[in-house]
Amino acid sequence: MGYEGIGASVRRREDLRFLSGRGTYTDDINRPHQAYAVIVRSPHAHARIRGIDISAARSAPGVIAVFTGADMAAEKIGGLPCGWQVKNKDGTPMAEPPHPVLAIGKVRHVGDPVAVVIAETKAQARDAAERIAIEWEVLPAAATMEAALQPGAPSVHDDVPGNVCYDWHLGDKAAVDAAFAKACKVARLELVNNRLIPNAMEPRCAVGEYDAATGDYTLWTTSQNPHVIRLLMGAFVLNIPEHKLRVVAPDVGGGFGSKIYHYAEEAIVTWAAGKLKRPVKWTADRTESFTSDAHGRDHVTEAELALDDQGRFLALRVRTLANMGAYLSTFAPCVPTYLYATLLAGVYTTPAIYAEVKAVFTNTVPVDAYRGAGRPEATFLLERLVDIAALEMGIDRVEIRRRNFIPKDAFPYQTPVALQYDSGDYHRTLDEALKAANWDTFEQRRAEAARRGKLRGIGISTYIEACGIAPSAVVGSLGARAGLYEVANIRVNPTGSITVFTGTHSHGQGHETTFAQLIADRFGVPMSQVEIVHGDTAKVPFGMGTYGSRSLAVGGSAIVRASDKIIAKAKRIAAHLLEASVEDIDFKDGMFRVAGTDRVKSFAEVSLAAYVPHNYPIEELEPGLEETAFYDPKNFTFPAGCHICEVEIDPETGEVEVVNFTAVDDVGRVINPMIVEGQVQGGVAQGIGQALLETCVYDEAGQLLSGSMMDYTMPRADDVPCIQVGTAVTMCTHNPLGVKGCGEVGAIGAPPAVIGAVVDALRDYGVRHIDMPATSQRIWRILDAGRQRLAAE
Amino acid sequence: MPKVSLTVNGKPVSVEVENRTLLVEMLREQLRLTGTHVGCDTSQCGACVVHVNGASVKSCTILAVQCEGAEVLTIEGLAAPDGTLHPMQEAFREYHALQCGFCTPGMVMSAIDLVQRNPQGLSDREIREGLEGNLCRCTGYHNIVRAIAAAQVVMHGKAKELPRAAE
Structure with missing residues (x-):
């Protein structure tokens, strides 16, 4: 074993499972008695739904259920929430039209979900989806920004005249105007930043499950931030309390931003699993990814x-x-x-x-x-x-x-x-x-x-x-509806191995390696003694997930803070065991030492003493060696x-x-x-x-x-x-x-x-x-x- | 439903499939060999590449019933029974040729076939051209090319050990 700490090009620990076909991506998860969902999507960019006839689909072989927006509305299922509010120049809030999970009344883009067919097999669901008859009133579309801003352009949302979401500004206009007035040269450019489709190699997938005996829901989903999905979907969409909703983002095949957001399909499979008392799985085919994953730039x-x-x-x-x-x-x-x-x-x-x-x-x-x-x-x-x-x-x-x-x-x-x-x-x-x-x-x-x-x-x-x-107070003042803390929970096990629960999520970034290097560096233990756990709301206390290159800067800092707490407590235990003053204890390379002496206790000895002690300062210090830190970047x-x-x-x-x-x-x-x-x-x-x-x-x-x-x-x-x-x-x-x-x-x-x-x-x-x-x-x-x-x- | 009998990763199997069942569906859904992935629906991405009778095949582009009597090798069957990785697997790890891991099984299976078809050895340019059928969104391909260049040296018997990546 070579040096494993900060600065070493340690080969990745996650690679063995990926290279041997033993990763667990969401679509690799199959639950007993699982049914399959296929989403019927709009073929039109803009159309009114005059009627949906589901009867032929409902009676097709293998079909368990067909749901439309009306079914969700009848159960008061909320729309998909937006996490950020921007204000107009005049201080009024942006236009924030509803975003129904399944379309109600009107569709607004090609790919807008209209209905879901759930059947015993995916092929049956797909066959039945073909049998759904929708009567469309096709409307003129505002397909580009130029078209949407023309006078008399079609309204994407009836209550947003002119199709403007917000008209925002930043900076000192007067100072800029004055500077331009005295400029020697003005360089001008009109440009387009082209619209991109992220195309992570793993298509999105969601598996919902409901346990009728306990009332617990579980969602496995291709997400960069499972806690955010639990918070948004539980509180705003399905009204499931967080202690009854577990969201797991297992191995995720790339995100690049496109798997941050709470998507309709996550709510659909979770809700349908509850109604049908059966696990429900949806997997996007690539065509669906193109028309339902959020795009970028533009x-x-x-x-x-x-x-x-x-x-x-x-x-x-x-x-x-x-x-x-x-x-x-x-x-x-x-x-x-x-x-x-x-x-x-x-x-x-x-x-x-x-x-x-x-x-x-x-x-x-x-x-x-x-x-x-x-x-x-x-x-x-x-x-x-x-x-x-x-x-x-x-x-x-x-x-x-x-x-x-x-x-x-x-x-x-x-x-x-x-x-x-x-x-x-x-x-x-x-x-x-x-x-x-x-x-x-x-x-x-x-x-x-x-x-x-x-x-x-x-x-x-x-x-x-x-x-x-991001700094929570700053983003709060800028319209973010949540602070962007990150969380680390470090559990030292009785024999001195370390489990780190992080609220960030790795979907290719190699956190299981990098974060283990941090811990190895901090605690002087080999990486083989360190486990990094992420992506499961049942295991990790909380987290805002991974995007904006935040995992190490914010999540890693939370790990450092939690490590500091662990070391501080372990020093007190070591001081007791070594019959020394805590100020005299040094911790280096995995050993607690009374400064200037050869009296030492190993990290594993101190860990064991923290859990199953006979000799312990029980009046002054609670046993156990587990700490949590919330880190808010400055x-x-x-x-x-x-x-x-x-x-x-x-x-x-x-x-x-x-x-x-x-x-x-x-x-x-x-x-x-x-x-x-x-x-x-x-x-x-x-x-x-x-x-x-x-x-x-x-x-x-x-x-x-x-x-x-x-x-x-x-x-x-x-x-x-x-x-x-x-x-x-x-x-x-x-x-x-x-x-x-x-x-x-x-x-x-x-x-x-x-x-x-x-x-x-x-x-x-x-x-x-x-x-x-x-x-x-x-x-x-x-x-x-x-x-x-x-x-x- | 028709029954197809074939060998998968050295084991004989017999599976009832629909006429329309794709090889990748049979592997993933029926044999639960989920190492082979599906990344697209137009045979563009190559995440589903397996070997059929020794040649790389996009398993989303072949029906299961076409594989009667065939020998199919998937990513799960690549390492030796004692767990020793194939030189290509080892090279991908050594050269950091994977990030999210989703394209990796298809990339590795394609790379092995590419190297096997070219005993004379491949330049970096030829490796890049040989990977035309496999998309990776994470790595920028740089390290995949390095890994394949290193693995071919071992696979062609020109070195016993994989050349190590510089630190």
Whole structure:
């Protein structure tokens, strides 16, 4: 056994079960006497339900029950709640229309659930679902934000005129206007941040069970935060008290945000299991994932950057339309506001910023947080605008960034958009990335590529993000309906092994390894003596789950706090056993020692004494060795870094190849470098996907055209390069581990670096910006237009 | 209902299936071999890849009844009876080639077939092209490529032990 503590690339403990086919994902769970649910979904983007005839389905072979929205309404089942309330400019609350579990009266997007068929087998349920006859009155759809904002546009919700969810702003408008008035140069950009479909490889699944003898419900579900699902579904939807509702999120096959939210199917199977007194299982097929998992991004933005004659940023003005889809998903309102506009300072000293965000309902799948959530949108806008300013002012792209960086001695740094950055060294991540990417010798590679007939370009982004979500008082003042504490319960077993119950959830991040490393480090015990338990409300006291790169920064900090409590108590027990004063006890490498002596007790001896003592200070100290800590972060954490991308474009076809990608990130203290590199590489691949391949397309009628993996281009192995990852760390100053977070940096930093590289490769073709995805078709059109222009000259 | 008889992971089995039952459904629902996953409905993702008579097959794209008399190998049957991992499994662990683990069984089964079909050895580029039929959303493929490059050295008998990843 080598070193297992902080900083070691320990191989993952969870891998053995995944590599041998013995993981337990939700769809692998089968309960005795289980029935199967198939959801009947709307084929229309917008339609009134004139009638539903379930008789043929009800009498089909194997069918146990068919339920519609009317059945749920009759039992006063609530709608799906939204967890965040954003206020309009005038202080009034956002429009928050109801989100029924099964549609009532009207459907609002393709995929909106209308009925559920429950049968003995999945095939029977599917067959019967075909026999449900729905009489539709198809209505005109507002399929895009542009369409939804037209005068006289169809109303997605009858009580939300104009389809505006909220009209929000942040920043000092007057200061920004004044700065623009005296600016030497204004760089302008209109851009689209393309709508994405998360596509975690595991489709969503939910299994509900009801125990008629006890009245207990259990839901197994593909969730990133089972306690949040229990809280929302129990309290707001099904009215089941929490002590009678257990939610388990077992092994989960990727989330990227899409498995944060409370979804209709979770409520449907739990409710149906209670009615039928049988377990009910629903598993999405991929087509359902496309039309029912929350989508991501989807902004249309106009931005202007004011600069002085030296290229220093004076002010930034941003107007964004953000698509909410047809209903408000759990976190949706906060994504284009508090996770977006607050990041518009980036790593720069821009003194004045004003952002206006209008959130719009459309007849599309709800949009919510997807890997990075708001921060990729802010970063893409800002970094593209900086590139354009550099281009138009004739300043080098690297130099203009350096001139505007927040210097490393300026921390803590208060931005004009509410955040206070605690630490960072942006010159250092930039320098190390430039070096690793051989930036200085790029022109040689461009020339060499030109000899091969290829157009080569290089792009750079220097990004920041806010994660470790989130300080509860801050998010409360920003409209969050719950604080975002995290919880750890540490149970030292009598023989000295340690079980950690964490409220965060691992769905690929490797917490079972990283958190065990923390404990091994803290207690001086081998990792084999440590068990990490997560994902079960019956085992873990509470937790807000995993998203926003919060698990280590918030959940890990809770583990540290609980560890401190354990050690403090164990020292008192050791002091008693060693007949010494507690102040004289040192704890190191798993041994309690009377300072300066050879009198020691092992951690296991003290643990045993805590549980089955004969000799114990029972008057002063309760036996047992188990502690719980709730940790509320004092601030967000601010990972930052520099990503550099090189592409080659085939001028004949417009095909782009990403040939080099270099990321140097400041993610705070690194616990397991192997896992951090993997997280960054995965995020970068998703960023490359957004930049070059992925986009969600609806037609004018609101039909999803990119509705399968044959139509929506996921990055494959030969679409992405070898991704070179480095770290250049400054410590987070306010959490006990100094960690910042690494799960989202790739998806945030990569897209502007990729697009910057594409634009650079096409610099001779008169292009200053390309919207994502920069597909070969889009690029070929630019090339072709450029060639025609040249020919005409 | 028709009955199909085949060998799965070295054991003879006989299963009653519907005509429409897919191999992956029979494996997961009837034999309870849940290591093989379903990630899509258009044969795009490759999470369901198993070996049928030694070749990789997307088990969502073949009917169970087509497998009469076949030898099927799934991720559960890959390790030696004493638990020793196949070099490809070992390489995936050593090189951190999996995160959520959902695509992993199909990725491993595809990778083994890819290496076996190419005894001359594969470049990183060829490995990437050979993985066209398997989607991973977590890793960015970087470490999967490294793992396969390392595993092929052992599988082709060019080294006894897996090359270790640099720290």
